Amino acid sequence: MTTQSATSHYFVESPSTRALVLGAIGVVFGDIGTSPLYALKECFSQEHGIPFSPDAVLGVISMLFWAMIIVVSLKYVVFVMRADNNGEGGVLALMALVLRTAAPRSRKARLLMMLAIFGACMFYGDAVITPAISVLSAVEGLEVAAPQLSHFVIPITLIILIALFLIQRHGTAAVGKLFGPIMIVWFVTLGLLGIYNVMQSPEIFKAINPWYGVNFLIEHSLQAFIVLGAVFLVLTGAEALYIDMGHFGARPIRIGWFILVMPSLMLNYFGQGAMLLLHPEAASNPFYLMVPGPLLLPMVLLATCATVIASQAVISGAFSLTSQAIQLGFVPRMRIRYTSAAEMGQIYLPVINWILLVLVVAVVISFKKSENLAAAYGIAVTTTMLITTFLAGFVMRSVWKWNPVFVTLLSAGFLLVDLTFFSANLLKVAEGGWFPLLMGSAAFFLLMTWYSGRKLLRARSLEDGIPLEPFIAGLLAHPPHRVEGTAVFLTGNTESVPVSLLHNLKHNRVLHERVVFLSFVTRDIPYVDDDHRLTCKDLGGGVFILKSEYGFKETPDVQRVLDLAQRKLNMEFELMETSFFIARESVIPSKLPGMSMWRESLFAWMHQNGAKPSDFFSIPANRVVELGTKVEI
Template sequence: MSNAQIPLQAPFSSARLHVITLGALGVVFGDIGTSPLYALKESFSPEHGIPFSSNAVMGIISMLFWAIMIVVTLKYIYLVMRADNNGEGGVLALMALALRTAKSGSPWAKWLMMLGVFGACMFYGDVVITPAISVLSAVEGLGIATPKLANFIIPLTVAIIIMLFLIQRHGTSIVGKLFGPVMLVWFVSLGLLGAYNIAKAPEILAAVNPYYAIQFVIEHAQLAFVVLGSVVLVLTGVEALYADMGHFGVRPIRFAWLYTVMPSLMLCYFGQGANLIINPAAVSNPFYLMVPDALLLPMVILSTFATVIASQAVISGAFSLTSQAILLGFVPRMRILHTSEDERGQIYVPVINWMLMVLVVAVVLAFKKSDNLAAAYGVAVTATMLITTMLLAVVMRTLWKWHPLVVAVIIGAIFLIDFGFFAANLMKIPDGGWFTILLGVITFFLLITWYSGRMLLRERSQDEGIPLEPFIDGLLAHPPHRVDGTAVFLTGNVATVPVAMLHNLKHNRILHKRVFFLKISIWDIPFVDDNKRLTLKELGGEVYLLRAAFGFKEAPDVNTVMNLTNAQFGHEFDLMDTSFFLARDTIVPSNLPGMWLWREKLFAWMYANGAKPSDFFHIPINRVVELGTKVEI
């Protein structure tokens, strides 16, 4: 059984639980696990104008502590992770859950859809910023360990990032085995460093008391609001806890967080605070300046490995999210390569990989310092957190049927916290926050344009289409010449005759002895059981209507459909005697009712440059017959 198929509440043995927990350390917690490199440093940024004092240290450490406890532990670990779509998590899975009780096509359904899609788009902003800020903040330790190497920080960062993207095509199956152990060493190191520094100033432990956070907010009301925008950096990667739920299950993720990750992070943050009380000059880089000199260079190397792993996790997440978005109809078809024969969740999307590489390198060269990137980071994280809360409210009320008062109290409290973080980060827009907003808005616009264009295309085909069953009845009453073999016509609408068949009859004047109209659908669940995947209806004269369903985390594959049809219905397929007919539409923008003309031109360009259906559905290229047609929208 692959990781992606592990049920949420699987009765793990103790040994199995520890093995899966180790895997979760390497995949799920890389992003949030590397936040100590820059979170506290940014909270004390000189630009905030916070007067440095022991009370300020206590207040900010208290804010960090309670942000982690409330948002990560209470909201995500114990509440959000209850919302699973057949074991899968993430903002698109949560959107699919929220849409289940909404009437299709209603304004409410469209609003929920747009909310979920925008959350996914903001995740792409996170994917661009994470490798840049993580690797850059790790390599910046060189400037402290060996000041003479300060000029090599940016070139080395760019080299590491390019190398990271170059190895993506080989998959993570081999290096993935190293992720867990390296991250375990990383978290243990964080905890030991933190404990070492806490021993020097144990009074920092009093910051567990929320009084210090409240006092700091009261005494520095305006500054505290600004600091909130930096405190949120301790929450980076929190969406990964939910998004990767299907790979490992709830229990291993909770186990890893409660017994390894959270204690290590808390010790590290408190240790940084203790060191600041003793040595205020360490505020320039609280993480590296709490490390003993003898361990500084090894820690720079370890942190670089950890940040590469954190970057790998979000890049893999971008590939998975793109695959889901393609199958849900929000992104044009792209070439998707499966990099592992055992793990179906391990995929590689070349177009996304190279686009991300260019963007990440450009971000490093443009922002130059992790301090500058921190300003751009928080907006994407807090926007996604806020959207998750809103979609969760819908699921709690409509799907779980919780009492409205309970939903209002819980969601109201969480929303207030999330909105506070989001509002604080809006102040960062002039300093770099504009970048993730711009990236998210552009991506959102492209996704919605593609979705709207597909809906227009479907409407045109329905309006102009010929009803299928009456047409087949008439065709069989007066059949053309029938030839040996099997014809499979891929169709997006089972109610009308595929354009490819009309062209074939018009130009070739033949009908194969066995004909299948194949409709491949994507359901709003991650995976579909094989025994529920196919339905077959005979229309007479060895003409069949075949429907195949796939989940939004599966790869639609015609070969799978053919094999299952043989196993379940006894229809054997000889590929050398089977032809697959596809319609290759050419989109013609027009002044017909629909989108603005320039958006229609954009959709037409996206449609023309998408992957061919034959490649996407893994149809043998030498068995494909493509027939072109023009469609006005």
């Protein structure tokens, strides 16, 4: 087979693959696809003090080009996307993959876990800044198209963002069908604008030579290093390629990137550079000033649609990330609503939605302009990228068993690039970079407080617990009065007697004719097949231990478990004859060894305000019996 025919064969795709590519273009590339709106403008910001010259333009475009080649195409698309956890990507999926090779409860495992969690927390900073900077930069096109409307930029931005968050509860299934076609129009438009401007100054293609970028760094030294923080803005959506891999698969994302997205973005950046060679004064807003006058207002409208789509993708990502963190035990239970009967990944978390809305509105009002937000943007994404690179290198060495010399050289190269961008963005901490650092650190502190508090709570319960199987054997030898029906006791530990059972025996002095101890176990994989979901142990006398395994991207559902038990295990459950017993624990901070008192008080508050187990596990409210108990930690 010739090279040409092999290439043609590679890109001839089935209808299903084409649909996945279309979906990926609509969702995955929204963030990185809207970077042309503000990236080059920030590179030539007057605050950087770079003397404007043709060599400076060629140097910046060269750095943009090679940054995208090395970080996005090579690091993420070729290497990092290989590190999938049963098809899923993202820092939490990567963490679960890495922890399989580390000894449980070891110092190494804890450090790797904390590193991954901090990277996930920095994503929340991204989820706040992306909608703000993207929509704001799109609407700022009015300052070019209709300067008399410039004072409406912030109000219009706020209206669009508020509307975006208000519609989240309705789901994105209907709107999602439009995402792919709109983003294809967006990327094709980017490419055509680039070609139009490049034709007027084709010498911009000299920037493909990396020497122009190197020479720019040497000539301008510290100023050029600061500009690297702005150059990084072209990479801000790269992590989304990895995070959203589970929705579309690696192959459709790679095809979409190499066939449409990367060429369009490259052409547009080169087009902006070509225009700057001819019109240096256009540096104030190179994206909109490269658009022919009659097309300016339509371009503002198209850019606004593209930025709304990019914002939707990152908001949905925040919902998914929080859901995963809940299952992995880092976030209190929250009410989760599924907005699509067909797509498990389409979920809505009201608490996260309203927190994001308040923060996004506050950011827009505080920072006012997209260039002010640019300083805050880079630090959030570079931190997550740096952590992803480190964990991916660990996977290459410990999981895949690749040659250690190759892994060391490859990881060192990627880490060098990441650290360079990270260092450049650290220089902007005072200008706004403090915001995502503060937000990520606060989220990290809350997540680790919850995780540590749950460990303490479990330890106290085990200390005071009664071994389950001997207790049941003794109870059945001298049983209390047996009543009709089924009692399901939800428990996190099947080794000890649930407090809810002890309270029921103490107060009601009865035992149902069938007793089921139901425990949910979260695995380190994203999804568990129904054929492997349930295990059942018969303790005799109508008493059973039923364990249901779930992946970290799934939400436990009691009704679904009972239906599955009926099909797979022939256990009949009549809902109106089944009662669900849940222990409602009240956490009491104490001076026992553990966390500091104020952190224990914070954990107690989080525990008290978490979603009720009956709501989280989708148990019919009229079948739930909650029994309270106090636990000192």
